[in-house]
Amino acid sequence: MFLEEYDVIVVGGGHAGAEAAAAAANMGSKTLLVTMNLQTIGQMSCNPAMGGIAKGQIVREIDALGGYSGIISDKSAIQFKMLNKSKGPAMWSPRSQNDRMRFAEEWRLALEGIPKLDFYQEMVGGLLIENNRIAGVKTSLGIEIRARAVVLTNGTFLNGLIHIGEKQFGGGRAGEKAATGITEELTSLGFESGRMKTGTPPRVDGRSLDYSVMIPQPGDERPEKFSYLNTPVLEVQRDCYMTHTSALVHDLLREGFDRSPMFNGRIKSIGPRYCPSIEDKINRFADKDSHQIFVEPEGWDTVEVYVNGFSTSLPEDVQFKALRSVKGFEKVKFFRPGYAIEYDYFPPTQLKHTLETKLVENLYFAGQINGTTGYEEAASQGLMAGINAHLKLNEKEPFVLKRDEAYIGVLIDDLITKGTEEPYRMFTSRAEYRTLLRQDNADLRLTPKSFAMGLASEERMKRMERKEQKAASFVSFFRETSFRPEDINPILERLDSSLVKQPDKMFKVFSRPHVTMDHMLQLEPVSRFVEEHDLDREVLEQTEIQIKYSGYIEKEKLNADKLHRLENVQIPPNFDYSKLKSLSYEAREKLNAIQPVTIAQAARVSGVNPSDISVLLVYLGR
Template sequence: MFPTYDVIVVGAGHAGCEAAVAAANLGAKVLLATMNMQTIAQMSCNPAMGGVGKGQIVREIDALGGYSGIVTDETMVQFRLLNRSKGPAMWSPRAQSDRMAFALNWREKLEAHPNIDFWQEMVTGILVKDGRARGVYTGLGMEIPARSVVLTNGTFLNGTIHIGEKQFGGGRAGERSAKGLTEQLQELGFEAGRMKTGTPARLDGRTLDYSVMTVQDGDENPGRFSYTDTPPLTNQLPCHVTYTSPEVHETLREGFDRSPMFNGRIRGLGPRYCPSIEDKIDRFAGRDQHQLFVEPEGRNTCEIYVNGFSSSLPEDVQYKALRKVRGFENMKMFRPGYAIEYDFFPPTQLGPTLETRLVPGLFFAGQINGTTGYEEAGCQGLIAGMNAALAVQERDPFILRRSDAYIGVLIDDLINKGTEEPYRMFTSRAEYRILLRQDDADLRLTPLAAALGVRNMEGRQARVQEKVAGVAAISAELRQHSITPDQINGYLEEAGTAPLKQGVKLDSILARPGVSLEGLAGAVPALREFLSAYDAETVNLAEVTLKYEGYIERERQAVEKMSRLEGIKLGKSFDYEQLTSLSKEARQKLNQLKPVTIGQASRISGVSPADVSVLLVHLGR
């Protein structure tokens, strides 16, 4: 009934969709298996993509040929570039999406791909032959053969939903959990754990009083995630902000004795950076209010997502407390919030390609690895899918370093440090974040994807080359163009910076705080005319490159130093117990994780600089 697929992807959430596309775009024949074809690319929690650290990941996915950025651009209802008051390394795009349009758009793109087939059924086991993953078993007892398998099960592995004192099996509201896989993987020797996440109640927007809330509009000139020519966003929808109060908190406390978080029924660790409302008022008891973001679920629905009010309290307590929030006094609820516990597999059991160490040909991506967030899941799916296809094709693996991308930071953190709570990306996790900005992801990554032969990258690569040439030309013009005090001092006074006493080159003025390339162009007609030949993205990139070139160069030098360690390979079969000069902890960790390079070994928790020196001496370095 089934051919032998190159790659079977299990699960059609954000990780699974990107994994299927990534493998298919490298020429692999892919089967995407899901329990429900109607929930492909479902936004299970908030209807938004991007944010701090996460927006950079979406741009990187797009630069590598993934679809998350394109789908977001084509279905978003609001766009904002966060952290504009800070340096460009912190600028992070975020979009409110139309939940239903997002999922439909993803499904249409998947179904249009000639290399992707579909199968709707629960996968209950991995077919393992000669120690390798060779396909999957389904709930109907069917055997589907493949050369590699990517598991992207999200929150469905033995998922349990909690609402107050009620609990029942499920991977998402209204959907059953997945059984069998965890138990088989444990029999194969994998270590498993439990994690927890949650979601807020959904409300009827027709019953809310927006007039007493603060309006949060999108950017006046909205940007986009994709480096392709996706359509510009028009007719943005507003979000709103309101707050909890001491009265709301007191009402919520009335249900604490029935809370699964506080009575011990939930044992899995939840995300530290996205706590439930009951956790917030317990941990921050001194605060009188907490911010709530009132977010529309789409253009053609009145359903509202209350960002900041995730809860697993009893439904009557949630209802009573929400009705005491300003603007929610007449609120009607579509459904209560809930918590969900699910199985995950500590990611230290994976290599840098996201292939498992125990079973070659088996890859994990997304929440099965202990992460949280659509963006973190999507990028793992992309890397796992690419490497599953490359392995089948007997080609070299695709591995991103920490200096290459936020995706490289995320995977390196997971496989070397593991995680005991749902891992979320932040800009602070990247030590080279001036190099990993959201504006230059295509320059960093598109050439790599083009070199791999990812489908439809020719036009993107030409665009990158055009942009590089444009940045070089703009930089040269600013370095060569002299300006006199009488031409520029009026603008400098408006910008709040010292006037010139003699002529200088424009690049030295641009380096000043408060001075922008747009402002310079407004004051210097010849520069304005010169820049008119380039698009806004190229001009903005040139400005950042010139303004921060000292910092950028410093980070490049730091990367070069570290790359020397990344270039020193370690044998997979080496027994570190032989090196008695290593600390006992280092020997245990190195034998357990089998790092590929000295650089990777240096980032493993428990491996000290002295241990790294021992390794270098042993290797004759």
């Protein structure tokens, strides 16, 4: 069946696998995507939404690099919101509600449109390894498919175990079987593995809900989108709704705690800290008698509803009884109960920055297999693994993003330098250079890099260059053009801002915190410039941010430049830290395990202190 050797085989068709396969194939590698079910490629296993705090920035970065997550999200969106608009632009985070069925369909169609990508439906149960180098995969039917590189993106399927109350059964997702064989093979090769947990809420029949007693949660009045390409902007949106639990709901849930796998010891692994189950919230925040519930439609036409905030593994009868006591859910009908799932992962300190494993050459891990949680985190890793697999096979320099270049760079550096013992989720607080890593400038940061290595298209590059040139021209206009006091003072008076007595450059008055682009557009020279140069909303936003936050941006660039000096101090491969007795014992142990590539990475390893870094710098002659 498989007479040829593939360049890259991607195992798994979730968000990580889809991006990995697309990237490798679009860059020119003959690629095979092997998945247990071709009908669930790009499946949204949990909530029907993309983006959110810091996650929206990641989707924008994936798009800027030439990935598909932003495009697919735009094509299947039913609502769009820019979160945190009341804060500074470093915190603005795009988020979309999506049509679950259309999202998966759009992914499938996009992948089928890539000429160098083949598909095969079957479970991969083993790997072909020759001389510590990957040589292909072995399927459950015993078929051996050879490849020069393999990317594993197994999600929650590796020895997956589903829990609903006291019932448990094997599965990687509701209605789908678990994947077996790979964990055992990797651990026999010397890989360290662990177990993690995640959960999902019940899905219910929207026809049985009373929305009149809930609080509507509409999308933005002027919705934006994820992709920098010409994808559709929403003209009609579907509302979400909000309701709350109550003390009665909590009491009903507590009745089932003795049968909860969370509390009776059946689940021993750690779940996501920032997405706890409803029983965990009640237990940890016992003083609160109410928690928010977000009612999210699963699509344009389906009646299925996702009950966000009610993730649970309690017995199904307890789930049903408690949910019927939530306002608006008094007559609720279940489509399926919530459940928890335990699965195998491999601590990511066993990887290089390219996501290639240290033990087996040309074997890459991406997604939840690395201990992360979330579609966006998985998709970004898949993209980077697919890119780097292709580059290595073609003897090109690896593609590694620094912490000041992308949230993706922060994510991967955190994983391989610090590891994780709980499902890792991205937040803006994890990025020390978040003023540089905004959602609005991901294309300016990353598209030139991607275009240079052959992934981002010429269309992307031209769009980015036009945006950059137009924004730069508009910023120059504000720096060079003066205002007249009689024109600007009426605006300042309405804003209760101090008036000006003489003409000055527009840049100066625009820099005031409460003066916005909408105010400046009331000035005739500004509105005329916008019209003559055909400036769109994206360019206006970019210009405003560059003017208002120029001081912060420059300061962060200086801090990043200081870090780069340490990034440039390379540590020899396989360096033996145990011979440096001046290092603390913990530093020797951690550094030998992680094997950092640069001094800057060594400084980020937990347990390594500044005096240890000084010792390393002295030894390296710096």
